[in-house]
Amino acid sequence: MDVSKYKALYLQETGEHLSGIEAGLLSLEQNPGDSSVLDNLFRHYHSIKGMSASMGYEPMMRLAHAEEDLLDKLRSGALANSEAITSVLLKCLDTKKSLAERVRADEPLDIDVSSLLESLRAAASGQAARTAPFPAAAPVTGEQGLKLSSVMKVEGRLFDEVLAMVGDLFMTLSSFKTLTHGSRSIEFKNGVHQLGKTVNGLHDTIIFARMLLLEDLAAGLPRLVRDLAKETGKEVSLTTEGMDISLDRTILEGLGSPLVHIIRNAVDDGIEPADERKKAGKPLPATINIKAITRKDRVVIEVSDDGKGIDREKLKAKALTRGISAGKIENMPDSELLKLICLPGLSTAEAVTSISGRGVGMDVVKDAVESFGGSLEIESKRYLGTKIIMEMPRTSSITKALLVETSGEQFLLPISRIEKVIELETKELEAGFYEYAGTEIPVVSLAAALGIKEEPRPRRTLIVLDVKGTYGSAGKTLAGLVVDDFSDEIDAYVKPLLPPISKLREASGITVLGDGRPVFLLDVPQIISKALKGAKIS
Amino acid sequence: MEGDKLIITLASGRFALDTKTVAGIIEQERLPFLPGRSGFVSGIVSFRNEPVTVIDLSGALGDFTETAGEGHKIIILNAKGRPLGIDIGSSQVSFMWDEELKGRTTGEKGLYTSGRIYAAEGPIDIIDWQALFNETTRLLTTEDHV
Numbered sequence: 136m137d138v139s140k141y142k143a144l145y146l147q148e149t150g151e152h153l154s155g156i157e158a159g160l161l162s163l164e165q166n167p168g169d170s171s172v173l174d175n176l177f178r179h180y181h182s183i184k185g186m187s188a189s190m191g192y193e194p195m196m197r198l199a200h201a202e203e204d205l206l207d208k209l210r211s212g213a214l215a216n217s218e219a220i221t222s223v224l225l226k227c228l229d230t231k232k233s234l235a236e237r238v239r240a241d242e243p244l245d246i247d248v249s250s251l252l253e254s255l256r257a258a259a260s261g262q263a264a265r266t267a268p269f270p271a272a273a274p275v276t277g278e279q280g281l282k283l284s285s286v287m288k289v290e291g292r293l294f295d296e297v298l299a300m301v302g303d304l305f306m307t308l309s310s311f312k313t314l315t316h317g318s319r320s321i322e323f324k325n326g327v328h329q330l331g332k333t334v335n336g337l338h339d340t341i342i343f344a345r346m347l348l349l350e351d352l353a354a355g356l357p358r359l360v361r362d363l364a365k366e367t368g369k370e371v372s373l374t375t376e377g378m379d380i381s382l383d384r385t386i387l388e389g390l391g392s393p394l395v396h397i398i399r400n401a402v403d404d405g406i407e408p409a410d411e412r413k414k415a416g417k418p419l420p421a422t423i424n425i426k427a428i429t430r431k432d433r434v435v436i437e438v439s440d441d442g443k444g445i446d447r448e449k450l451k452a453k454a455l456t457r458g459i460s461a462g463k464i465e466n467m468p469d470s471e472l473l474k475l476i477c478l479p480g481l482s483t484a485e486a487v488t489s490i491s492g493r494g495v496g497m498d499v500v501k502d503a504v505e506s507f508g509g510s511l512e513i514e515s516k517r518y519l520g521t522k523i524i525m526e527m528p529r530t531s532s533i534t535k536a537l538l539v540e541t542s543g544e545q546f547l548l549p550i551s552r553i554e555k556v557i558e559l560e561t562k563e564l565e566a567g568f569y570e571y572a573g574t575e576i577p578v579v580s581l582a583a584a585l586g587i588k589e590e591p592r593p594r595r596t597l598i599v600l601d602v603k604g605t606y607g608s609a610g611k612t613l614a615g616l617v618v619d620d621f622s623d624e625i626d627a628y629v630k631p632l633l634p635p636i637s638k639l640r641e642a643s644g645i646t647v648l649g650d651g652r653p654v655f656l657l658d659v660p661q662i663i664s665k666a667l668k669g670a671k672i673s
Numbered sequence: 674m675e676g677d678k679l680i681i682t683l684a685s686g687r688f689a690l691d692t693k694t695v696a697g698i699i700e701q702e703r704l705p706f707l708p709g710r711s712g713f714v715s716g717i718v719s720f721r722n723e724p725v726t727v728i729d730l731s732g733a734l735g736d737f738t739e740t741a742g743e744g745h746k747i748i749i750l751n752a753k754g755r756p757l758g759i760d761i762g763s764s765q766v767s768f769m770w771d772e773e774l775k776g777r778t779t780g781e782k783g784l785y786t787s788g789r790i791y792a793a794e795g796p797i798d799i800i801d802w803q804a805l806f807n808e809t810t811r812l813l814t815t816e817d818h819v
Contacts, residue, residue: 634755639709651719
């Protein structure tokens with residue numbers, strides 16, 4: 136594993152522990168029997184040992200391990216603290232500081248710590264601690280001793296607040312931009328342009344600082360899979376791809392529960408017991424694969440298992456008991472049918488276990504993904520496995536969007552979904568489809584989809600959108616949305632939908648334009664899917 | 674039920690809101706469209722850069738005939754981060770101070786009212802706007818398959 140990317144974090148945390156050790160040892164010198172100081176020191180040494188072992192910094196790890204042994208004797212009362220012991224520990228501390236400096240400078244950790252280890256062992260066995268000769272250590276005073284870490288530990292909440300402030304700045308900027316349209320002052324226009332560059336730069340910096348690797352989230356999953364497999368008596372392995380993709384911290388945090396829910400469902404209900412898999416000629420262990428790819432400014436995360444897949448007949452039967460009519464179920468496209476598992480309380484699991492089967496989970500997954508303006512798709516082949524596909528933005532807040540207008544109302548469409556914008560005669564769109572790039576794509580009127588009265592117009596605008604996975608898993612990926620007109624492409628500070636509009640299906644967020652107008656960012660897959668479903672039924 | 678009240682005079686009667694929850698009053702010529710709106714939910718506005726869902730008060734109280742007035746006077750209510758705009762059309766508002774209410778209020782409840790003030794000019798129902806907020810949330814929650 137490449138650990139170099141964790142070096143800054145290691146140095147920052149080690150620096151904190153070394154400071155804690157220094158303060159603790161000095162305090163221990165004054166109060167040799169203070170058990171709370173000993174406990175704290177023990178934690179510091181233990182942390183350094185663990186981190187150093189993970190990073191492969193062996194001398195640091197060996198020193199911390201020997202110090203821990205000595206501390207353990209002091210803590211248990213088997214050994215009484217003495218000035219000599221404190222001196223050895225302080226010498227070790229200085230050497231660890233030197234080692235940390237070498238880590239920082241990417242220099243080899245070739246300091247010989249054997250004499251220190253010998254002294255620590257001697258002290259731990261009750262012999263007088265040897266005080267010399269010790270390896271060269273960092274000076275305890277002076278420039279190096281007082282050096283501050285280049286990495287700062289900042290509470291995530293602070294970043295959230297700064298980002299919200301940048302969002303407000305964007306809205307203020309938007310107001311100024313609106314004012315420039317009616318202004319003749321070149322100075323004012325230049326000033327707004329400069330302000331825009333600064334605000335954009337500030338936003339980019341904050342977003343960069345908030346990005347975390349998917350790997351950070353996935354690090355805890357092997358243990359989860361192992362524990363679930365043990366609990367259920369199944370053989371399961373986890374593989375991952377694309378974990379070097381970075382996402383905004385808020386989105387990554389929000390992904391945690393959905394991923395756990397999906398994996399729990401897969402291990403408990405999707406994957407068969409080992410003997411069943413053997414009989415079916417399926418490989419052991421079973422596999423859960425998490426794959427992440429980027430698609431423009433969005434990320435697609437697929438969690439697939441090679442278990443038994445979703446039993447559609449059982450799903451239909453469960454849906455009937457939930458009051459969904461038989462006719463409606465039979466007319467549903469397969470992709471919609473599978474999504475029924477996201478209805479609260481609907482589970483196809485044979486039995487309720489401590490892990491899954493209460494129908495609690497997939498509704499939480501769907502809600503979590505949609506709360507970030509994402510979408511969820513499910514693919515499943517009986518006896519072969521299930522794939523849960525989550526698509527969501529990589530960053531929150533600022534979204535590049537196209538402002539469109541229909542029947543006097545304005546809406547935003549995410550640029551990442553737009554393939555092409557074409558102005559056409561209205562009559563060219565009346566057939567319900569349009570030939571684009573050699574294929575016929577379905578065409579949906581935005582006004583009709585939202586229930587807005589449409590005014591007659593000779594020309595309209597067709598927005599060709601990528602709606603992959605929204606209407607039939609094997610179907611096309613493009614669809615056209617008809618609007619009256621389009622105007623600017625804007626950087627919209629998109630806020631999440633909060634109650635009472637948090638459950639709106641047609642929109643994934645809202646922004647307030649410079650002139651104070653609230654405008655919804657439309658959930659394109661939802662709108663297209665709903666409109667096409669309606670067209671099919673009628 | 675204590676505290677100063679903002680009084681709204683509609684054709685169907687007089688209604689009161691706690692002034693503590695009134696964040697402001699704005700006027701708009703037309704309300705931007707709110708996808709999925711139904712029942713008495715009428716649109717959305719922004720107030721101090723925050724989106725606020727707007728309901729038609731007359732409609733919420735069962736009188737849908739009063740919505741044809743010119744312009745929208747919207748009372749913005751906010752408590753615990755739950756904002757709601759109440760559109761009173763072109764109706765007038767006035768105030769009743771806490772001292773005037775002493776001994777005149779009762780706990781008589783209605784669907785969206787939490788009490789009643791027996792003023793000299795007749796009864797004034799106190800609006801339970803949190804109940805209206807909850808009903809607005811329900812109206813805007815679209816179930817896909819049920």
